[in-house]
Amino acid sequence: MNELSIAVRKLDPNAQLPVRAHHDDAGADLISNEDCVIAPGGRALVGTGIAIEIPHGYAGFVHPRSGLAAREGLTVLNAPGTIDAGYRGEVKVILHNTDPDSSVTINVGDRIAQLVIQQVSLPRFEDAESLSSSAREAGGFGSTGRNRKGEN
Ligand SMILES: O=c1ccn([C@H]2C[C@H](O)[C@@H](COP(=O)(O)OP(=O)(O)OP(=O)(O)O)O2)c(=O)[nH]1
Numbered sequence: 200m201n202e203l204s205i206a207v208r209k210l211d212p213n214a215q216l217p218v219r220a221h222h223d224d225a226g227a228d229l230i231s232n233e234d235c236v237i238a239p240g241g242r243a244l245v246g247t248g249i250a251i252e253i254p255h256g257y258a259g260f261v262h263p264r265s266g267l268a269a270r271e272g273l274t275v276l277n278a279p280g281t282i283d284a285g286y287r288g289e290v291k292v293i294l295h296n297t298d299p300d301s302s303v304t305i306n307v308g309d310r311i312a313q314l315v316i317q318q319v320s321l322p323r324f325e326d327a328e329s330l331s332s333s334a335r336e337a338g339g340f341g342s343t344g345r346n347r348k349g350e351n
């Protein structure tokens with residue numbers, strides 16, 4: 200089941216390892232190692248107090264938590280934040296308070312975001328004169344319309 204293990208180094212003795220609420224959850228909650236207040240519309244770079252060693256061929260993605268988003272308008276500004284395999288610095292979360300009226304208070308120990316570890320391809324990028332044809336070709340940005348029939 201959980202063959203993959205990831206070394207986590209506490210940069211602060213009070214820091215906490217990511218917490219998976221259920222054994223089969225994709226996301227492991229990241230715990231704030233800082234107190235802060237995020238003003239309406241504001242953002243904050245919040246430390247987790249941990250550094251991690253993600254294996255080659257994997258990456259970590261910092262996603263928002265839906266409860267905080269629904270209840271408080273709190274999201275991850277750069278969602279999903281990317282944690283590269285070679286990164287050994289502190290994992291930080293860029294929180295964004297989208298609420299126009301209320302501040303959000305973060306306390307040490309709060310679960311502020313969730314970390315998803317995924318396998319990633321590490322392709323080389325090759326200069327090419329042409330690309331193969333496809334059904335979509337260059338259509339994008341709403342080219343298929345707004346309703347299910349592809350009209351409008
Ligand atoms: O939400 C995030 C996003 C990134 N990082 C760390 C890990 C990641 O490996 C590193 C660089 O992230 P990214 O490549 O997104 O930032 P950049 O602005 O391109 O910085 P760099 O020039 O260092 O790559 O910062 C975090 O701790 N949290």
Ligand SMILES: [Mg+2]
Pocket residue numbers: none
């Ligand atoms: Mg980068």
